[in-house]
Structure formats: C-alpha cells, structure tokens
Amino acid sequence: MPESAVPVNLADKLSQFSELWSQKKVAALNDYEVKLAKLKGEFVWHSHEDTDEMFLVISGRLTIQLRDGDVVLGPGELFVVPRGVEHCPVADEETAILLLEPAGTLNTGDAGGPRTRAAEMLS
Amino acid sequence: MPESAVPVNLADKLSQFSELWSQKKVAALNDYEVKLAKLKGEFVWHSHEDTDEMFLVISGRLTIQLRDGDVVLGPGELFVVPRGVEHCPVADEETAILLLEPAGTLNTGDAGGPRTRAAEMLS
Numbered sequence: 543m544p545e546s547a548v549p550v551n552l553a554d555k556l557s558q559f560s561e562l563w564s565q566k567k568v569a570a571l572n573d574y575e576v577k578l579a580k581l582k583g584e585f586v587w588h589s590h591e592d593t594d595e596m597f598l599v600i601s602g603r604l605t606i607q608l609r610d611g612d613v614v615l616g617p618g619e620l621f622v623v624p625r626g627v628e629h630c631p632v633a634d635e636e637t638a639i640l641l642l643e644p645a646g647t648l649n650t651g652d653a654g655g656p657r658t659r660a661a662e663m664l665s
Numbered sequence: 666m667p668e669s670a671v672p673v674n675l676a677d678k679l680s681q682f683s684e685l686w687s688q689k690k691v692a693a694l695n696d697y698e699v700k701l702a703k704l705k706g707e708f709v710w711h712s713h714e715d716t717d718e719m720f721l722v723i724s725g726r727l728t729i730q731l732r733d734g735d736v737v738l739g740p741g742e743l744f745v746v747p748r749g750v751e752h753c754p755v756a757d758e759e760t761a762i763l764l765l766e767p768a769g770t771l772n773t774g775d776a777g778g779p780r781t782r783a784a785e786m787l788s
Binding site: 547548549550551552553568569570571572574576593594595596600608610611613614615618619620621622625642643644 | 670671672673674675676691692693694695697699716717718719723731733734736737738741742743744745748765766767
C-alpha cells in the first residue's frame with residue numbers, strides 16, 4: 543500500500559495546531575485543497591472572483607455574514623459562498639471548520655491586507 | 666438574502682433517504698458536487714480515470730479496499746482515492762458518507778454494470 547494511503551483524521555489534525563485564521567492543508571483532490579482552520583472573532587469582508595468556497599463546520603458555530611443577511615452554521619452544517627459574493631466570517635466561540643476550494647485560494651480573496659495567509663501543509 | 670442562502674444540515678439531509686448505494690447531491694462548488702450516500706455491504710471494484718474522489722465518513726465505518734491494502738475510515742476521517750486507482754468500498758454496518766468529486770462522476774466509474782446510478786438531487 544502506498545505510504546499516502548492512510549486516512550486523514552480531522553480531530554487529530556485539528557489537535558496539531560492552535561493558531562487562529564490560518565488555513566492548514568490536509569488533503570488534495572485534483573486541483574482542489576481540503577483545508578482546516580480555527581476561527582474566533584471577526585475576519586475581513588472579501589470575495590473570491592474566480593471560485594466558490596465551501597465551509598463545513600466541525601465544532602463551534604460560524605456566522606457567514608453576507609451583504610444581505612447572515613448564514614449561521616453549527617457542527618455538521620455546510621454552506622457554499624458563490625464566487626464574487628462578499629462575505630465576512632465571524633465566530634463568537636472558537637470554531638473549527640473544513641474548507642474546500644481550488645489550490646492557491648487565499649483566505650482574504652480579493653481584499654488582501656495584513657490578515658492574508660497562504661495555506662500551510664499540516665504534516 | 667437569496668433563497669439559496671441556507672445552510673445544508675447533513676443530518677437533516679441524511680434523514681431524507683434510506684436507499685443504499687445511491688448518491689444524493691446536496692451542494693455544488695464550481696463544477697464539483699457534494700454528495701451524500703448510505704452504504705452497507707460491498708460495492709464493485711472500479712476506478713475513475715479522470716478524477717480523484719474524496720470520501721468523508723459521517724457515521725459508521727467504511728473500508729476502502731485497494732488492490733494493495735485496505736483503508737479503514739471512521740466518523741470524521743477522510744480519504745482521497747487518486748484517479749485511476751482501483752477501489753471497492755465495503756461497510757459491515759450502515760455507513761453514511763460525504764463524497765466530493767466533479768459533477769457527473771458515476772458511482773461505478775469505468776466499471777459500469779447494473780449498480781450504476783446517476784446522483785440525484787436531494788430537495
């Protein structure tokens with residue numbers, strides 16, 4: 543069996559980091575990346591012109607603010623923000639999410655700014 | 666807020682069907698589909714020449730048989746079967762999974778046969 547043929551345990555991966563608002567790559571699917579992140583507080587308003595973005599909440603509670611209303615996600619709930627739609631994630635408690643989008647998608651999208659982070663590989 | 670701006674609750678969606686080995690579409694991300702399925706027993710050996718395929722176990726226990734060994738997934742564990750790699754899912758107990766792959770990917774891949782089903786939209 544190839545060395546890579548081991549499952550990705552999301553809880554194990556989440557236990558390996560504590561940094562907030564920093565996406566960690568845990569798997570690749572074609573030219574997409576599966577990433578984990580821990581969030582608390584409010585992020586920045588941004589959009590991704592070229593891609594949809596999927597959020598799946600693992601633990602905690604995530605509010606995805608949209609310009610015309612909020613989407614609130616608990617554990618086991620997902621939402622796809624369509625390309626070009628401005629959004630701003632906010633979490634009152636520490637929240638763990640799985641993100642799915644094309645490789646290289648930046649967390650701040652078209653907004654840029656000081657909170658921009660490239661996703662990092664989690665060993 | 667657009668009518669579609671509601672979260673997808675995976676447990677709710679899973680409660681809406683009982684059919685085994687029948688993929689239900691619950692979200693779209695660019696030209697990819699997020700699908701749910703319930704599995705029990707053994708499927709058929711097959712591969713997907715053109716795409717990787719992601720399995721995430723929600724409940725139960727899934728064994729993905731590969732020609733050179735098995736990958737066993739419990740809840741909160743995921744695995745990406747690389748394109749072209751023959752695999753055969755098997756579940757001793759009823760198991761719920763989330764699948765991610767390009768729209769139109771068939772469950773039996775290149776094997777075809779009587780167990781082929783197109784994914785259905787879940788309302």
